[in-house]
Amino acid sequence: MIVPWRDRRGRLLPLKATVLAMSFIPATVLAYWWAADMLGARAVNEVIHGTGDWTIRYLMISLAIAPTARLLDWPRLLTVRRIVGLTALAYGVAHLSLYVGQQNFHLGFVASEIARRFYLTIGFIALLGLGVLGWTSTDAWMRDLGRRWKLLHRSIYLLAVIALLHYFIQSKSNVSEPVFVSGLYVWLMLWRALPMAWQRSVLVLPPLAVIAALAAAGIEFVWYGLASGINPWRVLAASETLRFGLRPAHYVALVGLAVALLAAARRVGGLSRSRPRMA
């Protein structure tokens, strides 16, 4: 039998096994909190939000795998991308299933809600798309679709935008978390837009971090300006200072700079290790 943590000859693949095992951690923790009655008066709601959060997190992790593999010179990382993507799908399916359960399994009501509430409609579309990608993620589908497979699976870039919009709209008034994730998404897409030769460059990473952070501040400004009575200029001004604590744009910048440092460290470490061979 073929299992994800062994290769075709039956040898254990430690990286894949680890990533697969880790994918169960958030679900296990959520289930434990739920079972131990630690989620308060509306536990189902908390678990629905928790699984939704992890869907979007795993989606972002799946998009971060290519840049990480390239920047840290770690091509083997690409082998776990399918597991990560399927994990996002699994959390998404759990997210929807729990919502159906919360509505006492009234499928007719659920269907009418999905049709009538815009944020549910797009969330459902994003999940359907993710389902198609999951279904076609097998080696057989890759072979059969050939070059079209890559084209099909690039639709994840669009699906992620839809999922982020769902994340924004379901927020009450504070959109800090979706703004932060959107900033990371901008970073991931900008990196993809770089010329191939620059995608391994450490030097482009600091400006990339700054641009992604500015984009996050811009997204935040536009959202509050369009969707709320909050004065967007005050929100923007809050990102120009640290007086109100770290704003989402600051976190995006910090993550971007951390990536730059990691890549630089790897480059230095990689060089020192390769030096004896050169000598």
Place this chain on the structure above:
Amino acid sequence: MRILRRRGWELPERMATPEVFVLGRRTALAGAGSIALAGGAHADAQRNAKYAPGRAITDEKYATTYNNYYEFDEGKDLWRAAQALKQRPWSISLEGMVKQPRTLDIDDLMKQVQLEERVYRHRCVEAWAMTVPWTGFPLSQLLSIAEPLGSAKYVVFETAQDPKMPGLSSPFYPWPYIEGLAIDEAANDLAFISTGMYGKALPPQDGGPIRLTVPWKYGFKSGKASVKISFTDKRPVNFWQALQPSEYGFWANVNPDVAHPRWSQARERLLGSNEMVPTQIYNGYGEFVASLYTDRKSEKLFM
């Protein structure tokens, strides 16, 4: 088909709390030794049978650990943080269009009113609900103490802004938290000022020491920790209306048929249970309050 419509207080026998529990609770509270004036008064308040909720009272554990209170936190897990809000001394200023503006100490106020207990259904705009035994007094009693002028059309409740409230440092919100009622709504017997719940003083996380309780409207209308009650002829812009004018309005009466722009209001989840029950118009209090709105049909009464 004949539709049997029960009045609010006509509840089936199975809904009634057995006497032994009611008496047992009072005895237990009375025996708890030296009880502060407020606490004792709350335990002694008689339950008003007119407003029977028709469903089980929410477990106190849930009603006191799950709610919105943006002054403390944007999430629901804020009851620990709220303990920092000092409940005494506490005074309430009566301002605007009143015969004599003045400041009232909460304990002096409570000596001037008749405390009673009312079990009200509470419906949050986020589609969750609870059933709470509040103690306090009808808002109409406070109106007669305040003596508003005939020209006053609205009463406005302002929530405390205390240094112990971390949420106030967020620059985005239109603090202070303002809520308001039309003066005839405020005079309706259902409009209530709560100073206690579950036979005890109102805990800080639930709006202690004193708050508005208007059960036929979405929960955000019931302002917490009141420090200022003013009378005006201009309709106030309440906190959530200022924040999201496309989603929240002034009247905010509960109506299952008028969806929130983002979600259905048809049903509600009872806190601490897995039950999803149908929401009722005016949260089931139509027989008492619907007549307030017969001449206001052109207004957005349900957002």
